[in-house]
Amino acid sequence: MAQEEKIDSIGLLDENELAYFVAHANELEHPREMVIDVLRAIQKNHGWVPDEGVELTATILRLEPIEVEEVATFYDKIFRRPVGRYPIHVCDSICCWSNGGQELAEQFKQQLGIEFGQTTEDGLFTLLPSCCLGVCGCAPAVMIHQQHYGPLSREDVGELINRLRREASA
Amino acid sequence: MPTLTIDNQQVTVEDGTTVLEAAEQLGIVIPHFCYHKALGAVGACRMCAVTVHEGTFKGLKMSCLIKVEEGMVVTTDDAKSVVFRERVSEWLMLNHPHDCPVCDEGGECQLQEMTIASGHGVRRYEGQKRTYNNQQLGPFIAQEMNRCIQCYRCVRTYKDYCGGKDFGVMGSRNRVFFGRFKDGPLESDFSGNIVDACPTGVFTDKTFRFKSRFWDLQEAPSICPHCSLGCSTVPAGRYGELQRVRSSVNEKVNGFFICDRGRFGSSYANHPERPRQASRGQWKLTRDEALVQLDSKVRELIRQHGPEAVLLLGSNRASLETNWMLQRWAEKIGCRAPLLSAHLPRHLAAQVAAFDLADRLASLEKIRQSDLVVLLGVDPLAEAPMLAVALRQAVKKGGQVLAYDPRSIELPCVFEQQSMSPLQLLELLDQDKSPESGRLLDLLKKAESPVLVPGGDLLGAGGLLRVQKLAVVASNQTRSCLVHPVLAGPNSFGCGLLSLPEQDDLLTQLESGRIKMLVCVETDPLLEAPNGERFAKALSRLEELAVLDYLPTLISAHTKLFIPTSAPVEAAGTFVNNEGRQQLFVPVMEPRLPIAVTGSGSHPPREFLPEAPGSDPRPAWQLLQQLLGEEVELAQLRERMKTAVPRLIDFDKLQPGGVFCRVSDADERSCYADEISAQPAGSLQLVVSPARYGSDLLSRFSEKLKPRFTDACLQLHPQDAAERGLDDGMKVALKTDCGEYYLTLRCVEGVATGCAVVENGPAFPQLVPGGKLGFCQVAAGGRHD
């Protein structure tokens, strides 16, 4: 049967992940409940979810691509367009706002030379506004790859960027 | 049955009715967008707000969501509700591009109407509007997302109701987008319904783009002529062109929607080669001259060779009126009774439906509510598309669908499919012959409202009679097991009803040589009867051939005497659908050449003529009236017909465009008996199935549908292919009683073993569905034609 055919993950998932998801999809009564898990795994490996990632998710979970897309495009933290290696989510909700969140955002824009929604030319950083990150006590804060940084001062911004640059070239 | 007060008027309604529906019964239209009778209420748009003064929940409430209560008091016109609805309009118009001047929906736009009705007239919002890029959705549907008001009706129609899989809603907040995963043609066979469902100009009929304003269209209630279901439609014409078709409501039949074949298959009426002038060979004739020639030739031949010499042929594409007038003309000129179909097996099947099954026919509405529907040799998407949508509703309500078929069937719902050759199907119906019979009978007996859906083409009259017996056994005192037979054409049932019990075969008649003249009324035996090649030979022996038709068929082009008739959209008439529903249609427009042709698109035309070019065609029944020397109003003609055929419903009880009446039951009649011929060794059972598009002649001659036409192929179960050493994609030779054909092989798991399946359609018109059980041989061997 076609179903049993081996799925090619085209490098978006590694062998173990793929095997795990396929096994669970066969086991679960509602494989669809894994849609976010698969999308997040693809994003973790690839940085963002390309069209092929949506199709791959659909194949694994036996859905139509549009059914996956309906979900993928709903969530802010699933990227359906390329982002830099370090997407920086700058919180712009009330607690960060009241603690200089706007100035912090300006600082990032200046230091990276990009606007919100853009990626630096070296492909390292994408700047994104985000709603409350859940660390209101540490405002103003940013999140990079599910790691929080805050409260951040002007000086911290440069330091953080430099650290990530070093990490990237290491 | 609670009684409530809405705007000071009392109304008593069923339990469970919503306030919106109750108001409707009082004639109060509460503005709404997301509510749709077929799709239900989802409470998204908030347009239907009213104020509840007495009731469990008081205050401003959404009338589509709250259920009526005894003693409830509601107002729709109080200041609070009125202001709120105005605000909703304002919100919905926030991003609207105000492009009504170039919008195809203009004039029939629910958003325009509701905006005006709500009193919102001046834009106050001056912020940025969100804009979208549109998608290319194929030849039928145009998308303009900037006009969207997010009522979610398109996706609820396309996906939830019709079961389409490639359409959805993406994004969120004030940026939701309705479309496909990627650009590309919409795949559903019911895609056009989003045009009707969309309350604004997001999804419009691409084939109708920029052609007309709604108020300039000529519209009339009509019946779809593309299959035997008889869905209600509203075709629309302008300047001599049939420009579009939209669905109409018939809760007993189609409900609210129609299929793409019915919607986009209408351009046969404007076919560039449509014959519009009477002629004899190369000679052009006036209509009157042609009728005189027809009449005198018929009389002359009967005089010379006796009544057998002339044969009149009606058809299931022609109205009840036309077929009946044809019978009367035969009486008058003294020839034998007309055959009402060129295709005897299809006609016999229709007769079984019209007589033997008449007391247990089920409507599509019954199917939508059924808990068990059994398909017996019927492929809904090919033979009766809206049946597939009805099945989906049954399944959504918790019902079960079971399909026995030699073909690999697709349905827009979950169902159980069992591959079975035609012979096995007959065994299944013969009960106790097949192990499956027992299970089937058990299921039927246990079901609360079972419906059997036999395919007339595949089972033939003999099969339908077996179905009737099965239905009797599966019925009990409290409920009957109903049957919904799928037939060949829009008026198959009507033709079955009119004709005499004993029927013979047109081809045998012609080959006997006794017939000198054939008069075909709206039919082409070369395309519509089995064995076109033998037909062609037999026709060449005729002394005279006359054709009355509105399609540029093969036979229209080669006939000696041709008289143009008007298309169904240009005439009044009656069709009786597959479950015996007698339905009227009225003319939408006059026959004539479209301005686009005569005036190169400019208007008014440059040349002033007393009559519009191409306006000769007349309804066939009118031509026959002229031949009979009668000239009575349609109403009177129908009265006479009703007297002659007592089973018909009184015509003055009917409304055009679908009705709630079914012809009355029939008396017992002597039954038809069939023999099943023995299968030759090494042969396969031949299954000729209609293609989804272009099997019926109307859709074959509709330019708009061309993108949906498929290539011809021969389908075998992989096992049968392997036994013959054949591979998928190979050229193979198919040997049948009608001839030998060369086709590309496709191996399909779902095809029953021991069967060869071919599709009749534009790419392969040679074999016609329906007919006696046929056998064939398949072998390797391509020939390059």
Next chain:
Amino acid sequence: MSTLQLLFKNRRAGETVFMTGYKATGGYQALEKALTKMSPEEIRTLVKESGLRGRGGAGFPTGVKWGFFPADAPGPKYLVCNCDEMEPGTYKDGELLAADPHQLVEGMILSAFALQTGVGYIFIRYAYEQQAGYLRKAIEEAKTAGYIGKNIFGSGFDFELYVHGSAGRYILGEETALLNGLEGKRPNPRMKPPFPATRGLFGRPTTVNNVETIANIPHIVSGGALWFRDLALTPGSSGTKLYGLSGHFNVNECFELPVGIPLREIVENYGGGIRGGRKFKACLPGGASTPYLTAAHMDVALDFDSLQKVDSRYGTAGVTAFDDRTCMVAATLNLIQFFARESCGWCSPCRDGLTMMRWLLETIDNGQGTVEHLAMLKDQLENISGNSFCALAEGAMGPVAGLLNHFEQEIVDHIEKGHCPFRK
């Protein structure tokens, strides 16, 4: 300041307590007691008597909600823990889980037993990946200890517990949207009725509760209903509460304090006053969706009923303070921006009404507003309030109502001056 610490009793800066530490302070004793000595029904009654009200924001009495649950019905039933926590100013559940994940795990098993649900899900927001990791580890430990799985404590009760991640949207906190999200569908809220208790996750009876609500259950089982009621400072209230402080306080931390503590205590004592020696102007008492309190409300007790009386809400008790330099128009605009962006896009008042409102506030904030804009703002508030499909847009109206109630003059100043009086 020593008040009784229940939820935060194991909390130490920078540390997370796992099984050993958790058991050292009495962890899983309530579970053992309940599963060996109590019937599910008894636990439900106890919770009802404890007066515990939901900590997710709506404050619905937990015992009453559990009372509607068809615990004895056959077939699969679910318990879902709501750890979406995306309302600005709210971070208490994150703090709780970072300190002591086993509390939630024990609470889940106990609640599942009380409700007789065989499967539990903890739905956790994208940004709490760290906490999700702690939870996974705690669940593994609980499995090894035999607290999760088959026949727990020989009671015949079986339970499986899963952590389910999200991908970032506030609407997932709305319980029916959460259920759609869990099922892998578009997380639009569902129509109610049917309520989740009848048709919830995968169409089966489901209870959704907040992290803090569930974490309280073991304490109620151990301490009893009366004791729990007595923890609160105001009559009619019960228990302690996690107060997450943010904004212009000197100390922006999360404290466990009694329900009913006066605002003054929070501002002056725990918050350490307003930063830079400035004056307290206003606060959101319970997250972004709660109408502002002002300096006039210093002596109001922070509990569900008292705050309702002053036209505000207790919400999640995330207190965000604003100093006297804050422009309340701008603050409200920021909040509306959040809600407009987080709208799921299902219903018109929220999807488009909030857009309209954002534009009005922007216009006023820019100094381009007129008295007509003020009138329109009031009119939008009136028409959006109470008329959206779910409570998101309803919540968004909280700060707008607060703005118009207490700071209308600031709007007028913007209009009259033609610019923001707080900016040069």
